[in-house]
Amino acid sequence: MTEKADTPLYPLWxxxxxxYSCPLQCPYxxxxxxxxxxxxxxxxxxxLRVLAEARKLGAAQLGLSGGEPLxxxxxxxxxxxxxxxxxxxxxxxxxxxxxxxxxxxxKEAGLDHIQVxxxxxxxxxxxxxxxxxxxxxxxxxxxxxxxHDYPMVLNIVMHRHNLDRMREILDMALELDADYVELANAxxxxxxxxxxxxxxxxxxxxxxxxxxxxxxxxxxKDRMKIYxxxxxxxxxxxxxxxxxxxxxxxxxxxxxxxxxxxAAADLPGFELPNVRDHDLDWIWKDSPGFNRFRGExxxxxxxxxxxxxxxxxxxxxxxxxxLTGDAEATDPACSMSPRHRVILDAxxxxxxxxxxxxPVMRNKRNAVRFRExxxxxxxxxxxxxxx
Amino acid sequence: xxxxxxxxIYGLAPGHRLQFEEAQQAWVVLYPEGMVKLxxxxxxxxxxxxxxxxxxxxxxxxxxxxxxVELRDDVIGLVSAALDQGWLKKR
Numbered sequence: 499m500t501e502k503a504d505t506p507l508y509p510l511w512x513x514x515x516x517x518y519s520c521p522l523q524c525p526y527x528x529x530x531x532x533x534x535x536x537x538x539x540x541x542x543x544x545x546l547r548v549l550a551e552a553r554k555l556g557a558a559q560l561g562l563s564g565g566e567p568l569x570x571x572x573x574x575x576x577x578x579x580x581x582x583x584x585x586x587x588x589x590x591x592x593x594x595x596x597x598x599x600x601x602x603x604x605k606e607a608g609l610d611h612i613q614v615x616x617x618x619x620x621x622x623x624x625x626x627x628x629x630x631x632x633x634x635x636x637x638x639x640x641x642x643x644x645x646h647d648y649p650m651v652l653n654i655v656m657h658r659h660n661l662d663r664m665r666e667i668l669d670m671a672l673e674l675d676a677d678y679v680e681l682a683n684a685x686x687x688x689x690x691x692x693x694x695x696x697x698x699x700x701x702x703x704x705x706x707x708x709x710x711x712x713x714x715x716x717x718x719k720d721r722m723k724i725y726x727x728x729x730x731x732x733x734x735x736x737x738x739x740x741x742x743x744x745x746x747x748x749x750x751x752x753x754x755x756x757x758x759x760x761a762a763a764d765l766p767g768f769e770l771p772n773v774r775d776h777d778l779d780w781i782w783k784d785s786p787g788f789n790r791f792r793g794e795x796x797x798x799x800x801x802x803x804x805x806x807x808x809x810x811x812x813x814x815x816x817x818x819x820x821l822t823g824d825a826e827a828t829d830p831a832c833s834m835s836p837r838h839r840v841i842l843d844a845x846x847x848x849x850x851x852x853x854x855x856x857p858v859m860r861n862k863r864n865a866v867r868f869r870e871x872x873x874x875x876x877x878x879x880x881x882x883x884x885x
Numbered sequence: 886x887x888x889x890x891x892x893x894i895y896g897l898a899p900g901h902r903l904q905f906e907e908a909q910q911a912w913v914v915l916y917p918e919g920m921v922k923l924x925x926x927x928x929x930x931x932x933x934x935x936x937x938x939x940x941x942x943x944x945x946x947x948x949x950x951x952x953x954v955e956l957r958d959d960v961i962g963l964v965s966a967a968l969d970q971g972w973l974k975k976r
Contacts, residue, residue, distance in 0.1 A: 508908045510920060556908025558920055586902060586915035611900060611917040649900030649917050677900065678917060723971065 508556030509748035509782060512585070514545065516576070517565040517752050521594045523629030524617065525857035526655050526690035526697055528760050529565065533865040538753045542572040544773065546579050548750055551778035553583040557748065560585035565752065568595030574607045581608030588613060590653070593639035594632055601642050612643045613651040613680075618660045619670040627659065629859045640674045651678040656707065656729075657697040658848075664707040668714045668724070676722055681711055683729035687761040687816055689860045696857045698848035704732055731841050734833035735806075736813025743791035743815060748782060756781045758788055761816035765790075765825050791815050796826050800834045889940060889961050896936025898974040903931055914972050921972075930963045936976050940964065 518533045540548070549560070560580045567573055568591055580587045589604065590613045601612075614636060617624040621633035643650045652671050654660070660667065664681075671679045683704075684690050684697050699707075711726040718724070730737045740747040740759045749757040754773040757763060763770060771785040782788055790796070794807060801812040812818075813829020821830045821840050828835040858864055897903060902915040912928035914921045923931065929950075933943045944957045967973040 556906065558904075558906055558913065558915060559918065561918070584904065586917075586920070588918055610902070610915075613917070647899070651917050 509552060510557060510746045511559045511561065511748065512549070512552040512557040513561040513563055513747070513749040514548065514576070515563050515565065515749060515751050516540075516545065516567050516570050516573070519569045520564055520566040520592070520860075521569075521630055522566070522592050522632060523859035523861045524627060524655070524689075525629075525693040525859055526657060526684045527860035528685070528688055528690070529860065530761075530763055531688055531692065531865065531868040533862065534751070534753055540750075540752065540754050540773070542575060544754060545572075545576055548754075548773050548778065549576065549580050549583055549585070551773075552748060553585060555778060555782055558584070558586060559588065561588045561590055563590040566592050566594055568600070574600075574603050577604055577609045578607035581610070586610050591615070591639075592628070592632065593636040594630075596635075596639045596642065598642060601639075601646050601648075605646055605648070609648070611649045611651065613653050614640050614643060615653045615655070616667070616670070617654070619663055619666040623660065623663070629861065637674070640676070644675050649677045650675070651680060652676040653680045653682060655682050655684050656699075657684045658699040658703065658854075659697075661699050661703045661707040664710040665714075668710070671722060672718060678723045678725065680725045680727065681707075682727045685729075686731070687764075687820065689858070691820060693855075693857045694844060695848045695851060696854050698731065698845060699729075700849045701732060701845070704729065730813075730817075730829075730831040731845055733831070734838075736810050736817075736829035736831040738810045739814035739817075739829075742811040744782070744788040745792070745811075748778070756785075756787070758791075759814070759816055761814075761820075762787075764816055765819055767825065791825075798826055798828065800832075800836075801828045804834065889964060891941040891944070891957070891961075892939050894936065894939055894976040895934040895964060895968070895973045896976050897931075897934070898971055901972055903928075916972070921970075926959065927963055930960055931967060931972070934964065934967075934973055 517539055518529050519536055562573065562576060567589060577587050587608065587610045589609055593614050616636055617627035624633040625631050640650065654667055668679065686694050690697060708726055711724055715724045744758045747758065749760060750773060751757060755763060756771050756773060768786050768790055770787045771781045776785065794802065797807065797812055801807050813832055815825050817831065818827045818829045819825040822837050827837065830837040830840050832838065900916055903912060904915065906913050909922055912923045912932065914923065929947060930943065933946060940960060944960050947956050947960065948954055964973060
């Protein structure tokens with residue numbers, strides 16, 4: 499009847515990370531540790547060109563993300579152009595910077611959908627994790643989204659500090675009348691990797707939370723779709739990262755760097771192309787960066803002889819590099835990886851911690867510190883006490 | 886299979902869009918953060934679920950367009966599946 503839209507000839511998803519500026523400080527942020535300077539951000543006309551070029555390549559979903567995309571004053575212009583070009587336009591926001599006049603302006607510009615992030619269902623925990631008093635504003639925005647007839651996704655990154663509140667979080671989502679809920683278990687790159695001991699849950703926490711998520715999936719299937727994103731650290735199977743390198747996903751960083759995956763800037767040995775220097779057609783089809791891990795020829799054992807390689811594409815290249823130092827290695831989240839031990843040890847280590855470390859909050863001060871230390875991501879991982 | 890009333894009317898669910906994609910040379914359903922590529926028969930049926938036509942009108946229309954008979958079960962099967970997926974909504 500239908501087939502999954504995953505044919506690898508063109509990007510289906512364009513993720514426009516329009517700024518790294520953000521009023522929140524979540525310690526699991528997927529942005530790079532060093533963030534970037536606002537002065538180096540692409541201008542409106544650069545983004546308009548990117549939207550047109552990606553659409554021509556076949557991108558149909560446009561995610562406007564960040565940082566906090568509402569920090570950009572030209573967001574309405576980008577939404578309007580995105581919609582005019584035929585994209586399904588998604589705004590991925592913390593809610594900070596949204597008010598009624600802006601939500602109306604975005605609707606008039608043609609915005610299709612709004613995803614609002616929450617840290618927890620409880621204002622104290624939410625604000626602690628976000629490093630800012632944001633819970634009340636998020637609630638206001640969620641109600642605005644619904645009252646202006648947008649479909650609403652609630653996104654909650656799950657970890658040690660909120661997994662035990664799964665029931666309360668889902669009750670909040672029901673109360674806010676969310677159409678979809680994404681329970682996204684933290685992925686350990688960038689800030690989340692630095693804060694891994696603070697964030698990693700125990701296996702028991704996860705099992706209980708997952709059972710509650712499934713219970714709500716069944717009970718409320720007519721009201722709300724619930725996605726529970728299984729955490730690769732606990733599964734023994736790697737995630738099919740980005741559905742394969744350079745297959746369907748194209749991300750553009752605030753400074754114009756084109757990325758096959760959020761964390762790809764960490765990888766050594768090749769330069770990622772920038773939309774200031776090249777058009778997207780060349781970037782997607784011909785650039786060395788986007789071809790680096792396409793197909794299977796780069797794979798080592800056990801991936802190269804594995805019958806699951808077309809399901810997981812060898813897992814995540816960034817995770818392989820961050821945890822093994824070898825970007826071509828099998829993702830250590832896979833139980834068949836000879837280095838799977840690093841994952842098991844990390845889980846065991848954090849489960850045994852009696853006192854958790856303080857989180858390194860994602861903010862400019864810490865980003866500057868990472869910049870000054872010129873501390874590469876491998877270093878920040880290697881100095882973790884992984885037994 | 887769900888039994889649907891052939892006199893009932895369906896349209897795209899809120900937040901969903903149906904459009905032809907040049908690059909894929911196919912109709913797709915777009916929804917928050919997702920997309921499904923439709924084959925020809927699925928798109929022929931979904932495009933007719935416009936919030937005005939009853940299922941029996943759609944069946945007749947398709948049978949005439951393709952000079953075929955007995956398309957009722959195909960239409961009901963596809964519409965049921967699309968309802969389960971949340972792409973369509975009853976009017």
